[in-house]
Amino acid sequence: ALSVTLLVPAVLRGSPRHWDLRRLNTIVDSTVLPALLPALLFVGILSILPHKELRFIFPALPLLNVCIAHGLAKLSRSAGKRPVVFVVAGIAPLAATLLFTLLVAFISGKNYPGGHALVQAHQLLDHVPRASVHIDVAAAMSGVSRFGELRRASGWTYSKDESLVQPEDFSKFDVLVTGDPAPYLRLSTFHTIHEEHGYAGLTFRGVKGLFELAPLEVKTDPKIFVLVSDRLESEPRSPAPGRVN
Numbered sequence: 001a002l003s004v005t006l007l008v009p010a011v012l013r014g015s016p017r018h019w020d021l022r023r024l025n026t027i028v029d030s031t032v033l034p035a036l037l038p039a040l041l042f043v044g045i046l047s048i049l050p051h052k053e054l055r056f057i058f059p060a061l062p063l064l065n066v067c068i069a070h071g072l073a074k075l076s077r078s079a080g081k082r083p084v085v086f087v088v089a090g091i092a093p094l095a096a097t098l099l100f101t102l103l104v105a106f107i108s109g110k111n112y113p114g115g116h117a118l119v120q121a122h123q124l125l126d127h128v129p130r131a132s133v134h135i136d137v138a139a140a141m142s143g144v145s146r147f148g149e150l151r152r153a154s155g156w157t158y159s160k161d162e163s164l165v166q167p168e169d170f171s172k173f174d175v176l177v178t179g180d181p182a183p184y185l186r187l188s189t190f191h192t193i194h195e196e197h198g199y200a201g202l203t204f205r206g207v208k209g210l211f212e213l214a215p216l217e218v219k220t221d222p223k224i225f226v227l228v229s230d231r232l233e234s235e236p237r238s239p240a241p242g243r244v245n
Contacts, residue, residue: 031070032066032067032070032071035063035064035066035067036063036064036067038060038063039060039063039064039067042057042059042060043057043060072090072094075089075090076090103216106218107199107202107218110197110198110199110218110220111142111198111199112142112143112198113139113142113143113196113197113198113223113224114135114138114139114140114141114142114143114144114177114196114223114224115142115143115144115145115148116143116196116224117139117144117177117194117196117224117225117226118133118135118139118143118144118148118149118177119148120194120196120226121133121175121177121193121194121226122150122151124193124194124226125175125193125228125232128174128232129154129155130154130155130156131151131156131157131174131175131232132156132157132159132172132173132174132175133156133157133158133159133173133174133175133176133177134158134159134160134161134164134170134173134175134176134177134178135158135159135160135177136160136176136177136178136179136180137162137179138178138179138180138223138224139177139178139179139224140160142179142198142223142224144177159173167183167184167186167187168187170184171187171189171229173229174228174229174231174232175226175227175228175229175232176190176225176226176227176228177224177225177226177227178224178225178227179223179224179225181225181227184227185227189229189230190227190228190229190230191227191228191230192225192226192227192228193226193227193228194225194226195222195224195225195226196222196223196224196225196226197220197221197222197223198220198221198222198223198224199218199219199220200219200220200221201219202216202217202218202219203216203217203219204216204217205217
């Protein structure tokens with residue numbers, strides 16, 4: 001949307017025979033450069049870093065929004081003369097951005113199975129007054145944080161100790177929130193009470209999906225598992241979604 005709203009007003013001036021497509025290589029409207037260049041420089045420098053997160057570029061978004069708004073304003077002033085250009089270059093990118101944002105937001109909800117798994121552990125074991133919980137790296141990287149450790153006040157303890165290597169080292173814990181349950185299940189002292197699914201990709205549903213206005217399907221696979229020691233009374237008072245018998 002940024003490139004379209006900045007370049008189209010400068011390129012598509014006058015009648016089609018006067019359009020100068022060579023100007024696509026430059027941003028002609030110099031009034032946006034004081035806002036655009038610092039933002040691009042900021043994003044460019046951060047792009048060099050090996051570790052990247054979306055939140056790093058948030059300070060640059062207001063400047064980029066100013067540039068986009070300026071381009072849209074110029075398009076809107078010429079909407080009466082060139083309505084097709086206004087719709088294609090102005091409205092369509094905004095609509096596409098909105099749809100993409102909704103899709104990504106929905107996918108993001110499937111991308112934190114660790115946090116959801118810890119919530120399920122609390123619900124399934126709500127009758128257990130005290131328990132020691134170990135959270136492995138996979139769970140910690142997919143949504144488990146101190147904000148989710150809701151049972152501390154009632155006597156539950158939570159550990160993210162990464163120095164534990166052998167499966168036997170985890171026998172002192174009552175609950176394991178892990179991305180790889182196999183080593184602990186082989187001990188025959190833990191059993192699975194919940195598996196949390198997470199994002200595993202997108203699939204195109206074909207022509208049928210187009211007619212149903214849902215061409216893409218979000219795939220999920222089991223990502224994080226909640227294991228309970230046989231020492232605990234693991235059966236919850238009421239069934240919960242995702243429970244494994």
